[in-house]
Amino acid sequence: EFSELLKGGSYVWQDETYLNDGLKKVLVYFAYARYVKRGSYTDTAFGMVTKNNPNSQEVGFKEKQEQYTYYRQMAMTYWENVKKFLVRENHKNYNNICGACNSSSGVNSWKMNVISN
Secondary structure, eight states: OOHHHHHOEEEEETTEEEEEOOHHHHHHHHHHHHHHHHOOSEEETTEEEOOOSTTOOOOOHHHHHHHHHHHHHHHHHHHHHHHHHHHHTTOTTHHHHTTTTTSTTOTTOOOOOOOOO
């Protein structure tokens, strides 16, 4: 029942085909943004490492904050896409999923609720 919402896919609305990016993509970008901001390691092809040699330098807070903001904005962009899907498809759990979506707290606020059958 939630597969299309989670994984995404195409759907038709008013005789036009649209792409739903899916909640999975939204969550991945939110999680990665948090990881970038809070992590003190370097993500490499060979695993997580701490660079402590003379040829490397720790990434500063400002750079981490910029990357965090970038990935969070990407997550919000994908979220707006999923939100359109929910509205256009009149998804039965829209109010459960989007409890805080239309609040006055602004776009920097995002809260997820558990969905049950």
